Amino acid sequence: MSGSTSAVGPVRVEARGWGWRHAGRLRWALDGIDLRIAPGERVLLLGPSGSGKSSLLHALAGVHGGDDEGEERGSLLIDGARAGGARGRAGLVLQDPDSQVILARVGDDVAFGCENLGVPRDETWQRVAEALDAVGLDLPLDHPTSALSGGQKQRLALAGALAMRPGLLLLDEPTANLDPSGVAEVRAAVARVLDRTGATFVVVEHRVDVWVDLVDRVVALGSDGRLLADGPPDEVLERHREALLAAGVWVPGAPLPIERRADAAGSRSAQAILVGEQLAVGRRRGAVVRAGLDVALAEGCSTVLTGPNGVGKSTLALTLGGLLEPLGGRVAASAPLAGRLVPEPIRWRSRDLLTRIGTVFQEPEHQFVASTVRAEVAVAPHALRLSGAEGSARADEVLTRLRLDHLAGANPFTLSGGEQRRLSVAAVLVARPRVIILDEPTFGQDRATWLELVRLLRELVDDGVTLLAVTHDAAFGEVLGDRRLDLVASDDAAASAPTGSAQ
Amino acid sequence: MPSSNRWRVVDIVVASVIGVATGLVFLFWNNVGYAWFSAADAVTPGLGGVAVGIWLIGGVLGGLIIRKPGAALYVELLAAIVSALVGNQWGIETIYSGLAQGLGAELVFAAFGYKRFGVLQAVLAGAAAGAAAWTLELFLSGNLQKSAEFLGLYFVTVVLSGAILAGLLGWLVVRALAATGALHRFAAGRDVTERV
């Protein structure tokens, strides 16, 4: 196993009866995995949220840590050696882009992997330039990594892994936060690297269509953490279609059964409930990201906000949500929403905000404050001083609807990516705000939870709740894009005028 | 119990995080704590030692959380370096103090074979760090030039302060941290949570 790591050939993976249980969990996240991946093979790993996809990638990359962090059974071999010892032959991009920025400057961060592999200096910088170029991150090498948007961070992480030119490239939902052109770019970049290096490739992604042409095999995990299907893409997606759908896996072309009430949103009179006038937004004073924005959220409608990475969608959403102070212009709530309060949400108290405007952050972890899932959902009822019975009834209801009830005692920070996303939504819904602002609500969701979430939101909107969702998810826009706002990437421009309701 | 005494990457990174954060606490205490120290010292000789404990907490935190040889020393030393480089009234002396204080705490954890990490070990580690600080200051602060009454009283207060403000408080902080689940990758964190 210990050879020259700077020129790693494609890697062979072999699992026999392999299983993994995280420390502190009763259930085995993965079990009885029998899997052989030939060198150079390209695999798409599917499975519902919480089925152990990320756990498997971690194991392949040898980053699971020792006995302290979980139990292993069976064997998992990388080129015939234990996976734990093979660190460095695999390049892994983790699911959460926020937590994998390592160094303070963009160039240094991408170079970090190369340094660890012992790549000579000149070659390192050459690889850094290539990798940044490949992922379309067009920033100076000394750009601070602390000032990147979610999508930019994801590109950065990918560049860091590509620069390592690993024999086994492992990507965990690499495009979840990217805009459509970014998805195409990243996919093309990965294809180029694979064609050049012939590396073995395993990618986890809920949306099959992005990768299905690039891979030659699909492996699906079931919600019990065991193998559900394995084979060439077409065969798996056809032969196992029903089983996959039942497990909650996205299958291309399967219709999305979402009912919407006829009398709903689009046809309402649509008074503006929250408006931004000549709004200038930014994270802090003097750093204006966008200016001159005129936006209006129509009451009881669902508005979808789209736009390229880094354009300022999240910043705008936080400003409308009464969390960031406008750097120019103003945000005003309609009289029915504000009630006895002043119209500017930024001047409301936190508790008043809770029942009026609820915001779900782009990075779920930013918003967790409690040490169990249940306590997390109970934060809002507690702040609203609801009675114990009513509070727990509400909490139970959202936990069940978002399929988190079995995790009620778990720590929010140990949840899988998709589970965290649902929890952050649940924690806001439980307060029943009249306006809900969601930043990328559906990323990392399997089909079953996606449907559950979208149905729930659709129902809320049909019942008169106003929704603003920042999203790159086209399917979400189909169902919930009563109105659309597109934030465009030119300097002078404002948000385009809302287009009419979409069907 | 740690299955091996080799530091994992997560041990290094989290120990460093705690070290740097402790260094920031020092920077705050260098003003507030020192004012208290001086006030107490001006009223009675040696009573200033009461405030010293906070400067010793790094070793206790490191030892209790990481549970590996060298952790107490590393955390206290890193905190001292941060405090010194950002700038304080003691300059390079801070780093030597960090070394001595960390060593004091480290010896206690070593004496228990890196196997016991309860409140007793925490309190003893804090006290030992205090004793080490007192010894070093004999030379570095020129305390040998002070009267014997001063030194006696100062010893008692520093050791007590170490036992309470570093030992007991450090133990409470670690318990609170564990309760949040932040230490789930450490034995220190898993002792308190149930399997779900």
Add this chain to the structure above:
Amino acid sequence: MVSSAPRLRFVDRVNPVTRLAALVVLTTPLLLTVDWLSAAVALGIELVLFALAGVTPKLLVARTWPILVSAPIAGLSMLLYGQPEGTEYWSLWLARITDGSIELAVAVTVRVLAIGLPAALLFLRVDPTELADGLAQIAHLPARFVLGALGATRLVGLFVEDWRAMGLSRRARGIGDHGVIRRVATMAFALLVLAIRRGSKLATAMEARGFGSDTPRTWARVSTVGGSDAALLAIAAAVAALSIAVAVWAGTFNPVWS
């Protein structure tokens, strides 16, 4: 550690590790004696040198005021409890002001300044990445620890950012109305929790990039030492030697072990 700090002539060209070494060389000898003369000589030369490097009085006060304030306080303790010697001017219980304690008090005050100021000023402008590169490449400290600490420094450097983000999220979650003290206390603890959590994940991210394996590592950024570094070390040694020599010559040298 503040990148917005003003540039200094000469000092900025010196490798941070050399600056650390120079600090040790310059101030450690001063720790070995409590006398006003060696400290005063060192302080005088230091002030001239820093003025030459571009430290204005305003900058000096802005960056070192905690030291300026605490120096006389340290002296006060010595004034009251320093070993009595010679004429006694005043006494109350254990406190005694004597000729001896006055001299010690002056010595300690000047000593705190001579030892504290160079640390603050030499590191006025240090990029943690550069310091880490130097510590690993020049001082050959273990790379795992140096880089682990560097990663942690970056996380803690995000504290200001995190503090704001946390304020936003607490507001969004309906728990942002608490009074200042309670808010600051809970947020400070939450900040530590957040940093530790981030640290745990960062460790995984670092390992995912091959960190922590036994392969020898290369360095993308070169950390070099050259003429300026030698010069700074020489200056530091010279200042230390001169101030101790003057004190010995004048007979004020008063080693701490005496």
